[in-house]
């Protein structure tokens with residue numbers, strides 16, 4: 001992958017390549033592709049479109065626009081990152097991370113210290129990238145954020161999303177952008193240190209969604225397991241996919257309501273688990 005270059009995209013010719021790539025990333029919904037003119041308007045007005053190019057071919061992109069974070073008064077200026085996509089043949093070699101690091105540098109230079117975006121909390125690879133590798137945190141769960149989407153990744157289920165906060169100048173993010181990745185936490189160590197696993201596996205050994213009731217008096221660190229490959233699971237068994245959607249929706253909403261924040265992600269052999277810590281986001 002050494003021939004791949006990452007660069008800003010702001011010409012009609014390059015933007016058409018970004019438009020084309022979307023169909024390969026989110027197949028089955030050509031009408032949901034963001035068109036060249038919208039991407040150019042964002043790029044020419046304070047937003048960002050960056051691409052990963054293999055020669056002339058665009059194999060990855062990230063884009064976003066300026067927005068306001070309405071949780072503070074007055075609202076805080078932020079960058080709203082809308083899509084990150086890597087061609088299936090170019091995944092898992094760090095291009096997603098490299099594009100986000102480019103975005104981090106660009107937005108910081110604008111004097112903005114917050115980027116937010118949404119992603120499906122049941123996708124373990126996205127969680128590993130967003131929470132584990134990039135150091136974003138989350139205490140916002142949005143039900144059915146985009147209504148029905150028709151691409152193969154999203155079709156058939158409510159489009160619940162985490163909205164993550166990426167605090168660009170925080171120690172946790174700066175360390176990840178500039179230095180080597182911190183060691184990912186290990187499940188056995190977390191359990192030994194007193195973390196509570198909200199959805200223990202069934203007697204069969206299968207991961208199962210959290211139940212409807214949240215116990216009182218949970219410890220400061222709570223773990224929620226998610227499927228290691230949710231897309232395969234829901235293709236095989238749509239009812240199981242919905243049970244995971246609704247079970248995790250209830251659990252995340254309840255925990256966020258109690259002041260928990262998603263602060264890390266465990267990937268241990270075939271297991272994938274969120275780490276939630278009861279503290280304020282300002283601590284990050």
Ligand SMILES: CC(C)(COP(=O)(O)OP(=O)(O)OC[C@H]1O[C@@H](n2cnc3c(N)ncnc32)[C@H](O)[C@@H]1OP(=O)(O)O)[C@@H](O)C(=O)NCCC(=O)NCCS
Pocket residue numbers: 025082083084085086087090091092093094095096097098118119124125126128129228229267272
């Ligand atoms: C999500 C996506 C952008 C990631 O891109 P990428 O270039 O593969 O990302 P990276 O290589 O930087 O990081 C991916 C990490 O996830 C890990 N991963 C892959 N599959 C995983 C799984 N099932 N469970 C946990 N982690 C997983 C990879 O091993 C890697 O971590 P590592 O560096 O510790 O090995 C890409 O998969 C994609 O385009 N997906 C479809 C579109 C999408 O979901 N976009 C984001 C929302 S808009």
